[in-house]
Amino acid sequence: MKNFVFSSKIFKGSRYGEGHPLNIDRVWPSLEILKIMNWVSDDQIIFNETATIEELTLFHDIDYLEALKKAEMSQNLSEIEKKKFKIGVGVNPIFKEVFSRPAAAAKSSMTAIQFLAENKANKILNFSGGTHHGRQSFASGFCFLNDCVLAILKAKKLNFKNILYIDIDAHHCDAVQDHFENDDTVNLISVHEQDKWPRTGKVNESAISNIMNIPVPQNFNDNEMLFVVDKLILPYAKNLNPDLVIVQAGTDCLEDDPQSNMILSNFAYWQSISKLKDISMKTLILGGGGYNPYITAKAWAGNWLVLNSKEKLLETTLSEECQNLLKSLSWKNSRVRNGIPKRWLDNWLDDKKSSFVRDEIKKLVDEVKKIKKL
Numbered sequence: 001m002k003n004f005v006f007s008s009k010i011f012k013g014s015r016y017g018e019g020h021p022l023n024i025d026r027v028w029p030s031l032e033i034l035k036i037m038n039w040v041s042d043d044q045i046i047f048n049e050t051a052t053i054e055e056l057t058l059f060h061d062i063d064y065l066e067a068l069k070k071a072e073m074s075q076n077l078s079e080i081e082k083k084k085f086k087i088g089v090g091v092n093p094i095f096k097e098v099f100s101r102p103a104a105a106a107k108s109s110m111t112a113i114q115f116l117a118e119n120k121a122n123k124i125l126n127f128s129g130g131t132h133h134g135r136q137s138f139a140s141g142f143c144f145l146n147d148c149v150l151a152i153l154k155a156k157k158l159n160f161k162n163i164l165y166i167d168i169d170a171h172h173c174d175a176v177q178d179h180f181e182n183d184d185t186v187n188l189i190s191v192h193e194q195d196k197w198p199r200t201g202k203v204n205e206s207a208i209s210n211i212m213n214i215p216v217p218q219n220f221n222d223n224e225m226l227f228v229v230d231k232l233i234l235p236y237a238k239n240l241n242p243d244l245v246i247v248q249a250g251t252d253c254l255e256d257d258p259q260s261n262m263i264l265s266n267f268a269y270w271q272s273i274s275k276l277k278d279i280s281m282k283t284l285i286l287g288g289g290g291y292n293p294y295i296t297a298k299a300w301a302g303n304w305l306v307l308n309s310k311e312k313l314l315e316t317t318l319s320e321e322c323q324n325l326l327k328s329l330s331w332k333n334s335r336v337r338n339g340i341p342k343r344w345l346d347n348w349l350d351d352k353k354s355s356f357v358r359d360e361i362k363k364l365v366d367e368v369k370k371i372k373k374l
C-alpha cells in the first residue's frame with residue numbers, strides 16, 4: 001500500500017508577518033526537498049484545498065470561525081472581536097491567509113484520517129499540521145485552528161476506537177488535553193519542556209486515566225529522549241494496542257531551535273519517530289512547532305523517509321541543489337548573523353554528541369510509571 005504526503009499550495013509565500021517567529025518558510029521547502037532528492041513520487045503527493053467552515057465546526061465554534069474568515073477577508077476586526085477571539089492580538093496576527101492557511105492544514109489532517117479509515121493508506125505525513133494550541137473559540141500560541149483535535153474527532157467519527165496521540169513538540173499540547181481528558185477512546189502522551197509556555201502538562205496530571213505527561217528539564221538530550229521512549233512510552237503505548245497513532249512532530253525540541261532549551265539532535269528525533277510510527281499499522285505524522293527554517297525543513301523531509309522505513313538514506317550528504325534551496329530561505333535570527341552554519345547544510349544527520357541520562361530523568365520516568373501503575 002502506498003504512503004502519502006499531504007500538503008497545500010497555500011503555504012508557498014504565506015508568512016505570519018515581520019518579527020513573528022513564524023515569519024519563515026517551513027512547509028513548502030520540506031516538500032521541495034523530497035522532490036529534489038527524488039525521495040517521493042508525484043502520485044504520493046496530495047495537495048488539499050481549505051476545509052469549509054462546516055467541516056471545522058467538528059471542533060470549533062461557528063462564531064469564531066466566521067470571525068476568522070472575516071479577519072482574512074477584511075484584514076481587520078473590531079477591537080471587541082479581536083479581544084474575544086484573540087485574533088490580531090499578541091502572537092496571533094491577522095495575515096493574508098489567516099483563515100485559509102490553517103483551514104488547509106486542518107483539511108489535510110482530516111482527509112488523512114479519512115484515507116487511513118478507508119484503507120487507502122497506512123502511513124501519511126502532513127507536516128502542515130500539528131497546531132496543538134488552537135482553542136474551540138479563540139486563537140492561541142500561533143494556532144488559529146486545531147488540526148490535531150479535528151483529526152482525532154474525525155477518527156472517532158470514522159470508527160477508530162482506540163486512538164493514541166503522541167506529542168514530542170517542546171510545548172505541551174494544552175488544547176488537545178483539555179478537549180480529550182477522561183475520554184477513554186483517546187490516549188495522549190506528551191513530552192515537553194517543563195515550565196515553558198503554556199505552563200500546562202504537569203506530571204501529576206498523568207493520574208488522569210488517558211493522559212501521560214512527561215515534562216522534561218532544560219538540556220534534555222538524545223540519550224534521555226531514547227531512554228524515555230524505550231523505557232516508558234513504547235511499553236505503555238504498545239500495551240494500549242491503538243488502532244490509530246497520531247504523532248505531533250514539532251521540531252522545536254531540536255538543539256538549534258530558538259524557542260526551547262531542549263537539545264535533541266535530528267538523529268534522536270528521527271529514531272524516536274521511527275519507533276513511534278510502528279506502534280500501530282495506521283499512522284499519521286504531523287508537523288508542529290519549529291522556528292529554525294533550515295533544520296525544520298530537513299527534519300520534516302526526513303520524516304518522510306522515516307515513515308517509509310528508509311532512514312538509511314539520511315546517512316548521506318545534501319545535494320548541491322538541496323543546499324541551494326536551504327540557502328535561499330531567509331531567517332532573521334542571530335544564529336545566522338554570520339551566514340548559515342555549515343553543519344546545517346552538509347549532512348542530513350546532525351553531529352553525534354555523547355550524552356548521558358541524568359538522574360532527574362530516571363526519577364521522572366519512575367514517577368510517571370508509579371502514577372500509571374506500570
Ligand SMILES: [Zn+2]
Binds near residue numbers: 169170171252288289
Ligand atoms: Zn512548540
